[in-house]
Amino acid sequence: MTTFKDPAPAGHGKLSLAEILEMLTASGDFPLKFTAYDGSSAGPDDAKLGLDLLTPRGTTYLATAPGDLGLARAYVSGDLGIHGAHPGDPYEILRALTDKLDFKRPPARMLATIIRSIGIERLKPIAPPPQEALPRWRRVAEGLRHSKSRDAEAIHHHYDVSNAFYELVLGPSMTYTCACYPQAEATLEEAQENKYRLVFEKLRLKPGDRLLDVGCGWGGMVRYAARHGVKAVGVTLSAEQAGWAQKAIADAGLSDLAEVRHGDYRDVQESQFDAVSSIGLTEHIGVHNYPSYFGFLQSKLRTGGLLLNHCITRPDNRATATAGGFIDRYVFPDGELTGSGRIITDAQNVGLEVVHEENLRHHYAMTLRDWCRNLVENWDEAVAEVGLATAKVWGLYMAGSRVGFETNVVQLHQVLAVKLDAKGFDGGLPLRPWWTP
Structure with missing residues (x-):
């Protein structure tokens, strides 16, 4: 059964990015060391592998394209860094995320708390990295699919x-x-x-x-x-x-x-x-x-x-x-x-x-x-x-x-x-x- 950590109680103020991450992981147990530009962190201090959210733009990428696309945008653009693994082979990090993490869509009350904490401006889509192809529905200028x-x-x-x-x-x-x-x-x-x-x-x-x-x-x-x-x-x-x-x-x-x-x-x-x-x-x-x-x-x-x-x-x-x-x-x-x-x-x-x-x-x-x-x-x-x-x-x-x-x-x-x-x-x-x- 999926459980979530409860949102911060009323009056607590905004949640840190690390707290948000812990809320979004179904178990609340993050297997890597996570640090964020707001000074917060999550995960075991002695972890050899980790992710570093470096900029507010990275938060926007993650918030506006949940899943692998948002992670890729933040990583490719340099807004999400890794440590403990080489960028030419981040296998160990990806394997740890696959084996030990289970992200689930949060309930409405928790989602409202998250939006309030990161700011509504972080939900406005921005241009993706230039390495990204157009979405399928915008590729019509290149012809019908598989023409x-x-x-x-x-x-x-x-x-x-x-x-x-x-x-x-x-x-x-x-x-x-x-x-x-x-x-x-x-x-x-x-x-x-x-x-x-x-x-x-x-x-x-x-x-x-x-x-x-x-x-x-x-x-x-x-x-x-x-x-x-x-x-x-x-x-x-x-x-x-x-x-x-x-x-x-x-x-x-x-x-x-x-x-x-x-x-x-x-x-x-x-x-x-x-x-x-x-x-x-x-x-x-x-x-x-x-x-x-x-x-x-x-x-x-x-x-x-x-x-x-x-x-x-x-x-x-x-x-x-x-x-x-x-x-x-x-x-x-x-x-x-x-x-x-x-x-x-x-x-x-x-x-x-x-x-x-x-x-x-x-x-x-x-x-x-x-x-x-x-x-x-x-x-x-x-x-x-x-x-x-x-x-x-x-x-x-x-x-x-x-x-x-x-x-x-x-x-x-x-x-x-x-x-x-x-x-x-x-x-x-x-x-x-x-x-x-």
Whole structure:
């Protein structure tokens, strides 16, 4: 049962910010050390981790956008500080808040006391930090949601930050999707190489085959396939990614086998591919577009060809598809997630036969851990490249996502499907999984 500390009795005067915080936590027990610009504090004095509310503007951000969006605004703008953790990896703070805090909407009498204490002026919305995207309802100038123009703008917001910045965070593989760790102690590079190996083997690719990789990023899968004799075409909406990928292909001497195009996957004209890989694209296309998406990918395959769909999912198929405020406004505008059941259903409904699926959520938590480690190690260079506020967004986003995968808020599923002929023939697939796990 949720209980709250009672508001200050009549005549007590205004509450301090620390007292307000203690009132809003259902247990009244704040796990971190909290300090505020009014001189008040809460939480254990010997806590190693803490939050510092530095300015009245921070209070306005918190009051006008309760939840993760308000916290993000105050933190990104520099009005809410942290101590005991690096801004490139605030994981320990976020994990403590997730595990031990339970904020609930206060009753009316308590809310009136809070408003009187912070001042009505703190409830007037102010401009958010410039790193924030417009709310969904104001993005109409970019086109209808998941139109080609609006998808291009959403991808530009997230992926065209800076190739140099991504190199600092992602490491030499330049792979911005979940790795697959062959052992717990494997390095990030070993795990990313193993992920590409796993996809390659699941798709039964061999020298001379043709692969289409949609949403190919910096071309990691394309280059892996080409190094193994497969003719691979990748497509990405990010001009920065396409330029980097084409140079990497040329530098590796793979131009006769590999190509990365800047464009929309829906504009690919070729067909009869032996395999299609989609690694981290489905999150961006919109759940209502799944039927046309899987239908398009199915149309690109030859009979007996295989599709590997690798994407972040929700742990069930009932939750709303839209992302939370922070993710939608700072990280993936218009991003949508649903459960693996919906993905499998829509793939089946266009005539694909699903032959295997697996959940790699623990691997994504480990991947995010290693990306945060890279960001911390390269912090000064990262800040010089994109600015302090943007670097803080990335630390917050990746550490928070790690908590999400660890606590089963989100998952990562690979779904493998085959294109059948009119009589149900699958091209002669083996009876059991043919790849090395």
